[in-house]
Amino acid sequence: MHWELELVFFSILIILALVALTVRNLLTAVVMLNVFSFLSALLYVVMGAVDVGFTEAVVGGGITGVFLVVLIFKTTRRSVD
Amino acid sequence: MKEAENNPIVSLIASIVSPFIMLFGLYVIFHGHYSPGGGFQGGTLMAASIILIRLAHSGQTGQLQFPATLNTPLGSLGVLIYYGTGLAALWWGGQFLNYAYLPLAQAISWRRSWGILMVEIGVGLAVMAILVSIFDDLLEDNSYD
Amino acid sequence: MRVVNYILLGVFFLLLIYASTSLFYRGDLEALVNREKSPANSPNAAAYYIRHAYHDTHSPNMVTAILADYRGYDTLGEETVILTAGLICFLLLRRERKKKKKSSPEKKQ
Numbered sequence: 001m002h003w004e005l006e007l008v009f010f011s012i013l014i015i016l017a018l019v020a021l022t023v024r025n026l027l028t029a030v031v032m033l034n035v036f037s038f039l040s041a042l043l044y045v046v047m048g049a050v051d052v053g054f055t056e057a058v059v060g061g062g063i064t065g066v067f068l069v070v071l072i073f074k075t076t077r078r079s080v081d
Numbered sequence: 082m083k084e085a086e087n088n089p090i091v092s093l094i095a096s097i098v099s100p101f102i103m104l105f106g107l108y109v110i111f112h113g114h115y116s117p118g119g120g121f122q123g124g125t126l127m128a129a130s131i132i133l134i135r136l137a138h139s140g141q142t143g144q145l146q147f148p149a150t151l152n153t154p155l156g157s158l159g160v161l162i163y164y165g166t167g168l169a170a171l172w173w174g175g176q177f178l179n180y181a182y183l184p185l186a187q188a189i190s191w192r193r194s195w196g197i198l199m200v201e202i203g204v205g206l207a208v209m210a211i212l213v214s215i216f217d218d219l220l221e222d223n224s225y226d
Numbered sequence: 227m228r229v230v231n232y233i234l235l236g237v238f239f240l241l242l243i244y245a246s247t248s249l250f251y252r253g254d255l256e257a258l259v260n261r262e263k264s265p266a267n268s269p270n271a272a273a274y275y276i277r278h279a280y281h282d283t284h285s286p287n288m289v290t291a292i293l294a295d296y297r298g299y300d301t302l303g304e305e306t307v308i309l310t311a312g313l314i315c316f317l318l319l320r321r322e323r324k325k326k327k328k329s330s331p332e333k334k335q
Contacts, residue, residue, distance in 0.1 A: 054118055055122055055125075058126060062126075063125055066129075070216070
């Protein structure tokens, strides 16, 4: 890949991580982590580690997001009750 | 959230999409020799398809495809397939997990290939069942609201 | 405190950038890691896998051959860890529900 495009992707990664750290809404943080996982999966695939990229996309973008969203809903509902 | 009825659009889309995700997961497991993927990724995809059905249909309807009582036995069965492959190689005179001693084919390289396939099936089964089990455990005590 | 956090983050970022300048380029055939023999003239494991993986296991995907065959014990341990995690979740999270289901009819009675 062209190094300019890679530089853009890496800066987006850093910005996403900072947003996920500082944002107040927890759902926004989860979505930011999902986008982070997909972007890092794309970078892994570009670097030639296709299996690692596949695992990162499946686990980080699919299952972890579902688990975190479920946990957020459970905890907030329990505090509302 | 629980008392709201099932959204028909969401349940229809989930019912349409979920079999294809399951099929892709099976493809990833059984085609792991030739394309990127393997047991872990395929098992996670199959778990994603089952979890999608469970998210769309709340209550007992989501359990019809894959009941929650099947989680722990299937996970243990997957790990037992892995250990059983290693112990079968030990039984037929080789070392633990040395697939060259499995009596599955004539050539040693094909024996190793079939051994890899058996191991991947075990890994996929275990990962699928255990991820669904964790999801069920997280949503379990939902009955009070 | 927040300022200290950001200063530490920036210092760590600069440290990582400085450390990455001494890495070899991606896919560099002349790098020490990618040579077939190490500087002490001992054979490199990766070169063996690349040469013999297809001949040994009839699987063109080298990663699968290494994960499931050459490094089978590693994947076995990984499986055991995943099973243990699932069982721990079962033990920790199912406890409440069983108590509730057992205790709720008693309360109603």
